Amino acid sequence: MPDLLLFVAPNTCARVPTIALEEIGVPFETELVRIAINQQGSPEFLKMNPKGKVPTLLIDGVPLTENVAILSWLNATYPEANLLPKTDNTLDALAQTADLAFFAGTVHPTVTRIAMPVKFIADKALSFEIVRPVGIQDMHKIMKMIDARLENGPWWYGDSWSVLDGYLYWVWGRITAIGYPGEGFPNIQRHFELSNARPAIQRAMAREAVNVEILKADGHYMAPR
Ligand SMILES: N[C@@H](CCC(=O)N[C@@H](CS)C(=O)NCC(=O)O)C(=O)O
The missing domain is CATH 3.40.30.10 (Glutaredoxin)
Structure with missing residues:
Protein backbone atom coordinates (compact mmCIF):
# COMPACT_ATOMS: atom_id res chain seq x y z
CA MET A 1 0.00 0.00 0.00
CA LEU A 83 -14.26 7.30 -8.34
CA LEU A 84 -15.20 7.33 -12.03
CA PRO A 85 -17.60 5.06 -13.91
CA LYS A 86 -15.90 1.92 -15.23
CA THR A 87 -15.40 1.76 -18.98
CA ASP A 88 -13.27 -0.12 -21.54
CA ASN A 89 -14.18 2.35 -24.24
CA THR A 90 -11.39 4.81 -25.04
CA LEU A 91 -13.74 7.62 -26.02
CA ASP A 92 -15.80 7.22 -22.85
CA ALA A 93 -12.63 7.25 -20.75
CA LEU A 94 -11.46 10.41 -22.52
CA ALA A 95 -14.85 12.01 -21.97
CA GLN A 96 -14.24 11.49 -18.24
CA THR A 97 -10.82 13.12 -18.59
CA ALA A 98 -12.53 15.97 -20.45
CA ASP A 99 -14.96 16.36 -17.54
CA LEU A 100 -12.06 16.57 -15.06
CA ALA A 101 -10.25 19.02 -17.36
CA PHE A 102 -13.42 21.12 -17.63
CA PHE A 103 -13.51 21.53 -13.86
CA ALA A 104 -9.78 22.17 -13.57
CA GLY A 105 -9.39 24.35 -16.64
CA THR A 106 -12.69 26.21 -16.99
CA VAL A 107 -14.71 26.07 -13.77
CA HIS A 108 -11.80 26.51 -11.34
CA PRO A 109 -10.41 29.66 -13.08
CA THR A 110 -13.94 31.11 -12.97
CA VAL A 111 -14.04 30.38 -9.23
CA THR A 112 -10.72 32.23 -8.92
CA ARG A 113 -12.12 35.29 -10.70
CA ILE A 114 -14.96 35.39 -8.18
CA ALA A 115 -13.05 34.37 -5.04
CA MET A 116 -9.64 35.94 -5.68
CA PRO A 117 -10.25 38.72 -8.23
CA VAL A 118 -7.13 40.53 -7.10
CA LYS A 119 -5.11 37.84 -8.88
CA PHE A 120 -6.26 39.48 -12.13
CA ILE A 121 -5.93 43.22 -11.36
CA ALA A 122 -3.52 44.53 -8.73
CA ASP A 123 -5.96 47.27 -7.65
CA LYS A 124 -8.01 45.47 -5.00
CA ALA A 125 -11.10 47.72 -5.15
CA LEU A 126 -11.19 47.56 -8.95
CA SER A 127 -10.75 43.79 -8.91
CA PHE A 128 -13.92 43.38 -6.83
CA GLU A 129 -15.75 45.96 -8.95
CA ILE A 130 -14.76 44.63 -12.37
CA VAL A 131 -13.33 41.10 -12.30
CA ARG A 132 -15.74 39.51 -9.81
CA PRO A 133 -18.99 40.54 -11.59
CA VAL A 134 -17.72 39.23 -14.93
CA GLY A 135 -16.66 36.01 -13.20
CA ILE A 136 -20.16 35.71 -11.73
CA GLN A 137 -21.75 36.17 -15.15
CA ASP A 138 -19.55 33.43 -16.62
CA MET A 139 -20.27 31.19 -13.63
CA HIS A 140 -24.03 31.58 -14.26
CA LYS A 141 -23.56 30.04 -17.72
CA ILE A 142 -21.56 27.15 -16.29
CA MET A 143 -24.04 26.52 -13.47
CA LYS A 144 -27.00 26.65 -15.86
CA MET A 145 -25.40 23.84 -17.86
CA ILE A 146 -24.58 21.82 -14.75
CA ASP A 147 -28.04 22.30 -13.25
CA ALA A 148 -29.59 21.01 -16.49
CA ARG A 149 -27.24 18.02 -16.44
CA LEU A 150 -28.37 17.15 -12.90
CA GLU A 151 -31.97 16.77 -14.17
CA ASN A 152 -30.85 13.25 -15.20
CA GLY A 153 -29.98 12.12 -11.70
CA PRO A 154 -28.61 13.41 -8.44
CA TRP A 155 -24.95 13.08 -9.50
CA TRP A 156 -22.77 14.18 -12.43
CA TYR A 157 -22.96 10.70 -13.96
CA GLY A 158 -26.57 10.05 -12.98
CA ASP A 159 -27.12 7.56 -10.20
CA SER A 160 -23.54 6.92 -9.12
CA TRP A 161 -21.34 9.36 -7.24
CA SER A 162 -17.97 10.23 -8.81
CA VAL A 163 -15.07 12.60 -8.13
CA LEU A 164 -16.75 15.08 -10.47
CA ASP A 165 -19.32 15.43 -7.70
CA GLY A 166 -16.51 16.13 -5.24
CA TYR A 167 -15.29 18.83 -7.63
CA LEU A 168 -18.75 20.37 -7.95
CA TYR A 169 -19.15 20.22 -4.17
CA TRP A 170 -15.96 22.26 -3.68
CA VAL A 171 -16.89 24.81 -6.37
CA TRP A 172 -20.42 25.35 -5.07
CA GLY A 173 -19.35 25.58 -1.43
CA ARG A 174 -16.54 27.99 -2.31
CA ILE A 175 -18.64 30.43 -4.33
CA THR A 176 -21.83 30.38 -2.27
CA ALA A 177 -19.75 31.03 0.87
CA ILE A 178 -18.89 34.42 -0.61
CA GLY A 179 -22.36 35.32 -1.77
CA TYR A 180 -22.81 33.66 -5.18
CA PRO A 181 -26.60 33.56 -5.60
CA GLY A 182 -27.60 29.91 -5.74
CA GLU A 183 -31.38 30.24 -5.89
CA GLY A 184 -31.72 29.70 -9.63
CA PHE A 185 -30.02 26.29 -9.51
CA PRO A 186 -32.25 23.90 -7.52
CA ASN A 187 -30.59 20.72 -8.79
CA ILE A 188 -27.16 21.93 -7.71
CA GLN A 189 -28.52 22.98 -4.33
CA ARG A 190 -29.97 19.48 -3.90
CA HIS A 191 -26.61 18.05 -5.02
CA PHE A 192 -24.89 20.10 -2.30
CA GLU A 193 -27.31 18.88 0.38
CA LEU A 194 -26.90 15.25 -0.70
CA SER A 195 -23.13 15.72 -0.73
CA ASN A 196 -23.15 17.15 2.79
CA ALA A 197 -24.85 13.95 3.96
CA ARG A 198 -22.05 11.71 2.63
CA PRO A 199 -19.88 10.36 5.47
N1 LIG B 1 -4.27 23.39 -11.92
C1 LIG B 1 -4.11 23.16 -10.52
C2 LIG B 1 -4.53 24.41 -9.78
C3 LIG B 1 -4.08 24.38 -8.35
C4 LIG B 1 -4.35 25.73 -7.67
O1 LIG B 1 -4.59 26.76 -8.32
N2 LIG B 1 -4.29 25.72 -6.35
C5 LIG B 1 -4.49 26.93 -5.60
C6 LIG B 1 -5.52 26.72 -4.50
S1 LIG B 1 -7.12 26.39 -5.15
C7 LIG B 1 -3.17 27.34 -4.94
O2 LIG B 1 -2.38 26.51 -4.59
N3 LIG B 1 -2.97 28.64 -4.80
C8 LIG B 1 -1.80 29.18 -4.18
C9 LIG B 1 -1.11 30.15 -5.07
O3 LIG B 1 -1.54 30.36 -6.22
O4 LIG B 1 -0.11 30.73 -4.62
C10 LIG B 1 -4.97 21.95 -10.11
O5 LIG B 1 -6.02 21.74 -10.69
O6 LIG B 1 -4.55 21.17 -9.23
Whole structure:
Protein backbone atom coordinates (compact mmCIF):
# COMPACT_ATOMS: atom_id res chain seq x y z
CA MET A 1 0.00 0.00 0.00
CA PRO A 2 1.58 3.34 -1.01
CA ASP A 3 2.39 5.93 1.62
CA LEU A 4 0.19 8.96 0.85
CA LEU A 5 0.75 12.53 2.01
CA LEU A 6 -1.52 15.25 0.61
CA PHE A 7 -0.54 18.92 0.87
CA VAL A 8 -3.68 20.93 1.53
CA ALA A 9 -5.03 24.33 2.54
CA PRO A 10 -8.57 25.09 3.75
CA ASN A 11 -11.14 26.26 1.19
CA THR A 12 -8.86 25.42 -1.74
CA CYS A 13 -9.28 22.86 -4.49
CA ALA A 14 -7.24 20.46 -2.31
CA ARG A 15 -10.65 19.65 -0.83
CA VAL A 16 -11.37 17.58 -3.95
CA PRO A 17 -8.62 14.93 -3.55
CA THR A 18 -9.21 14.96 0.21
CA ILE A 19 -12.80 13.92 -0.50
CA ALA A 20 -11.60 11.32 -3.03
CA LEU A 21 -9.19 9.81 -0.50
CA GLU A 22 -11.91 9.70 2.14
CA GLU A 23 -14.26 8.02 -0.35
CA ILE A 24 -11.57 5.42 -1.07
CA GLY A 25 -11.04 4.88 2.64
CA VAL A 26 -7.29 4.33 2.36
CA PRO A 27 -4.98 5.65 5.12
CA PHE A 28 -3.46 9.04 4.26
CA GLU A 29 -1.99 12.05 5.98
CA THR A 30 -2.44 15.71 5.14
CA GLU A 31 0.07 18.50 5.56
CA LEU A 32 -1.21 22.03 6.02
CA VAL A 33 0.24 24.70 3.73
CA ARG A 34 -0.11 28.27 5.03
CA ILE A 35 -1.16 30.16 1.90
CA ALA A 36 -1.35 33.46 3.86
CA ILE A 37 2.41 33.42 4.37
CA ASN A 38 3.15 31.89 0.96
CA GLN A 39 4.52 28.58 2.24
CA GLN A 40 3.67 27.21 -1.21
CA GLY A 41 6.35 29.58 -2.55
CA SER A 42 9.02 28.50 -0.05
CA PRO A 43 12.19 26.83 -1.42
CA GLU A 44 11.29 23.56 0.35
CA PHE A 45 7.81 23.44 -1.20
CA LEU A 46 9.03 24.51 -4.64
CA LYS A 47 11.61 21.73 -4.58
CA MET A 48 8.71 19.29 -4.34
CA ASN A 49 6.25 21.18 -6.58
CA PRO A 50 7.88 23.99 -8.62
CA LYS A 51 4.38 25.27 -9.51
CA GLY A 52 3.83 26.25 -5.87
CA LYS A 53 0.27 24.94 -5.65
CA VAL A 54 -1.92 22.70 -3.58
CA PRO A 55 -2.96 19.98 -3.94
CA THR A 56 0.27 18.04 -4.19
CA LEU A 57 0.16 14.34 -3.42
CA LEU A 58 3.34 12.60 -2.29
CA ILE A 59 3.11 8.94 -3.26
CA ASP A 60 5.88 7.02 -1.49
CA GLY A 61 7.73 10.34 -1.48
CA VAL A 62 7.18 11.06 -5.19
CA PRO A 63 5.12 14.21 -5.89
CA LEU A 64 2.09 14.18 -8.17
CA THR A 65 0.50 17.55 -8.97
CA GLU A 66 -2.68 18.78 -10.71
CA ASN A 67 -6.12 17.65 -9.69
CA VAL A 68 -6.73 15.98 -13.05
CA ALA A 69 -3.66 13.78 -12.59
CA ILE A 70 -4.15 13.16 -8.87
CA LEU A 71 -7.80 12.16 -9.26
CA SER A 72 -7.00 9.99 -12.30
CA TRP A 73 -4.20 8.26 -10.40
CA LEU A 74 -6.47 7.62 -7.42
CA ASN A 75 -9.13 6.18 -9.74
CA ALA A 76 -6.63 3.92 -11.49
CA THR A 77 -4.98 2.79 -8.26
CA TYR A 78 -8.17 2.14 -6.29
CA PRO A 79 -10.67 0.93 -8.93
CA GLU A 80 -12.87 -0.64 -6.29
CA ALA A 81 -13.74 2.88 -5.01
CA ASN A 82 -15.50 3.72 -8.31
CA LEU A 83 -14.26 7.30 -8.34
CA LEU A 84 -15.20 7.33 -12.03
CA PRO A 85 -17.60 5.06 -13.91
CA LYS A 86 -15.90 1.92 -15.23
CA THR A 87 -15.40 1.76 -18.98
CA ASP A 88 -13.27 -0.12 -21.54
CA ASN A 89 -14.18 2.35 -24.24
CA THR A 90 -11.39 4.81 -25.04
CA LEU A 91 -13.74 7.62 -26.02
CA ASP A 92 -15.80 7.22 -22.85
CA ALA A 93 -12.63 7.25 -20.75
CA LEU A 94 -11.46 10.41 -22.52
CA ALA A 95 -14.85 12.01 -21.97
CA GLN A 96 -14.24 11.49 -18.24
CA THR A 97 -10.82 13.12 -18.59
CA ALA A 98 -12.53 15.97 -20.45
CA ASP A 99 -14.96 16.36 -17.54
CA LEU A 100 -12.06 16.57 -15.06
CA ALA A 101 -10.25 19.02 -17.36
CA PHE A 102 -13.42 21.12 -17.63
CA PHE A 103 -13.51 21.53 -13.86
CA ALA A 104 -9.78 22.17 -13.57
CA GLY A 105 -9.39 24.35 -16.64
CA THR A 106 -12.69 26.21 -16.99
CA VAL A 107 -14.71 26.07 -13.77
CA HIS A 108 -11.80 26.51 -11.34
CA PRO A 109 -10.41 29.66 -13.08
CA THR A 110 -13.94 31.11 -12.97
CA VAL A 111 -14.04 30.38 -9.23
CA THR A 112 -10.72 32.23 -8.92
CA ARG A 113 -12.12 35.29 -10.70
CA ILE A 114 -14.96 35.39 -8.18
CA ALA A 115 -13.05 34.37 -5.04
CA MET A 116 -9.64 35.94 -5.68
CA PRO A 117 -10.25 38.72 -8.23
CA VAL A 118 -7.13 40.53 -7.10
CA LYS A 119 -5.11 37.84 -8.88
CA PHE A 120 -6.26 39.48 -12.13
CA ILE A 121 -5.93 43.22 -11.36
CA ALA A 122 -3.52 44.53 -8.73
CA ASP A 123 -5.96 47.27 -7.65
CA LYS A 124 -8.01 45.47 -5.00
CA ALA A 125 -11.10 47.72 -5.15
CA LEU A 126 -11.19 47.56 -8.95
CA SER A 127 -10.75 43.79 -8.91
CA PHE A 128 -13.92 43.38 -6.83
CA GLU A 129 -15.75 45.96 -8.95
CA ILE A 130 -14.76 44.63 -12.37
CA VAL A 131 -13.33 41.10 -12.30
CA ARG A 132 -15.74 39.51 -9.81
CA PRO A 133 -18.99 40.54 -11.59
CA VAL A 134 -17.72 39.23 -14.93
CA GLY A 135 -16.66 36.01 -13.20
CA ILE A 136 -20.16 35.71 -11.73
CA GLN A 137 -21.75 36.17 -15.15
CA ASP A 138 -19.55 33.43 -16.62
CA MET A 139 -20.27 31.19 -13.63
CA HIS A 140 -24.03 31.58 -14.26
CA LYS A 141 -23.56 30.04 -17.72
CA ILE A 142 -21.56 27.15 -16.29
CA MET A 143 -24.04 26.52 -13.47
CA LYS A 144 -27.00 26.65 -15.86
CA MET A 145 -25.40 23.84 -17.86
CA ILE A 146 -24.58 21.82 -14.75
CA ASP A 147 -28.04 22.30 -13.25
CA ALA A 148 -29.59 21.01 -16.49
CA ARG A 149 -27.24 18.02 -16.44
CA LEU A 150 -28.37 17.15 -12.90
CA GLU A 151 -31.97 16.77 -14.17
CA ASN A 152 -30.85 13.25 -15.20
CA GLY A 153 -29.98 12.12 -11.70
CA PRO A 154 -28.61 13.41 -8.44
CA TRP A 155 -24.95 13.08 -9.50
CA TRP A 156 -22.77 14.18 -12.43
CA TYR A 157 -22.96 10.70 -13.96
CA GLY A 158 -26.57 10.05 -12.98
CA ASP A 159 -27.12 7.56 -10.20
CA SER A 160 -23.54 6.92 -9.12
CA TRP A 161 -21.34 9.36 -7.24
CA SER A 162 -17.97 10.23 -8.81
CA VAL A 163 -15.07 12.60 -8.13
CA LEU A 164 -16.75 15.08 -10.47
CA ASP A 165 -19.32 15.43 -7.70
CA GLY A 166 -16.51 16.13 -5.24
CA TYR A 167 -15.29 18.83 -7.63
CA LEU A 168 -18.75 20.37 -7.95
CA TYR A 169 -19.15 20.22 -4.17
CA TRP A 170 -15.96 22.26 -3.68
CA VAL A 171 -16.89 24.81 -6.37
CA TRP A 172 -20.42 25.35 -5.07
CA GLY A 173 -19.35 25.58 -1.43
CA ARG A 174 -16.54 27.99 -2.31
CA ILE A 175 -18.64 30.43 -4.33
CA THR A 176 -21.83 30.38 -2.27
CA ALA A 177 -19.75 31.03 0.87
CA ILE A 178 -18.89 34.42 -0.61
CA GLY A 179 -22.36 35.32 -1.77
CA TYR A 180 -22.81 33.66 -5.18
CA PRO A 181 -26.60 33.56 -5.60
CA GLY A 182 -27.60 29.91 -5.74
CA GLU A 183 -31.38 30.24 -5.89
CA GLY A 184 -31.72 29.70 -9.63
CA PHE A 185 -30.02 26.29 -9.51
CA PRO A 186 -32.25 23.90 -7.52
CA ASN A 187 -30.59 20.72 -8.79
CA ILE A 188 -27.16 21.93 -7.71
CA GLN A 189 -28.52 22.98 -4.33
CA ARG A 190 -29.97 19.48 -3.90
CA HIS A 191 -26.61 18.05 -5.02
CA PHE A 192 -24.89 20.10 -2.30
CA GLU A 193 -27.31 18.88 0.38
CA LEU A 194 -26.90 15.25 -0.70
CA SER A 195 -23.13 15.72 -0.73
CA ASN A 196 -23.15 17.15 2.79
CA ALA A 197 -24.85 13.95 3.96
CA ARG A 198 -22.05 11.71 2.63
CA PRO A 199 -19.88 10.36 5.47
CA ALA A 200 -16.68 10.66 3.39
CA ILE A 201 -17.39 14.32 2.70
CA GLN A 202 -18.11 14.90 6.37
CA ARG A 203 -14.74 13.31 7.24
CA ALA A 204 -12.96 15.47 4.65
CA MET A 205 -14.62 18.61 6.01
CA ALA A 206 -13.73 17.59 9.57
CA ARG A 207 -10.06 17.30 8.53
CA GLU A 208 -10.32 20.75 6.99
CA ALA A 209 -11.95 22.18 10.11
CA VAL A 210 -8.95 21.05 12.19
CA ASN A 211 -6.66 22.96 9.84
CA VAL A 212 -8.90 26.04 10.00
CA GLU A 213 -8.52 26.02 13.80
CA ILE A 214 -4.73 25.67 13.50
CA LEU A 215 -4.60 28.63 11.12
CA LYS A 216 -6.87 30.74 13.30
CA ALA A 217 -4.67 30.00 16.31
CA ASP A 218 -1.51 31.12 14.54
CA GLY A 219 -3.21 34.11 12.83
CA HIS A 220 -2.87 32.79 9.27
CA TYR A 221 -6.48 31.96 8.44
CA MET A 222 -7.85 33.63 5.33
CA ALA A 223 -11.64 33.58 5.65
CA PRO A 224 -13.55 33.40 2.33
CA ARG A 225 -15.00 36.81 1.47
N1 LIG B 1 -4.27 23.39 -11.92
C1 LIG B 1 -4.11 23.16 -10.52
C2 LIG B 1 -4.53 24.41 -9.78
C3 LIG B 1 -4.08 24.38 -8.35
C4 LIG B 1 -4.35 25.73 -7.67
O1 LIG B 1 -4.59 26.76 -8.32
N2 LIG B 1 -4.29 25.72 -6.35
C5 LIG B 1 -4.49 26.93 -5.60
C6 LIG B 1 -5.52 26.72 -4.50
S1 LIG B 1 -7.12 26.39 -5.15
C7 LIG B 1 -3.17 27.34 -4.94
O2 LIG B 1 -2.38 26.51 -4.59
N3 LIG B 1 -2.97 28.64 -4.80
C8 LIG B 1 -1.80 29.18 -4.18
C9 LIG B 1 -1.11 30.15 -5.07
O3 LIG B 1 -1.54 30.36 -6.22
O4 LIG B 1 -0.11 30.73 -4.62
C10 LIG B 1 -4.97 21.95 -10.11
O5 LIG B 1 -6.02 21.74 -10.69
O6 LIG B 1 -4.55 21.17 -9.23
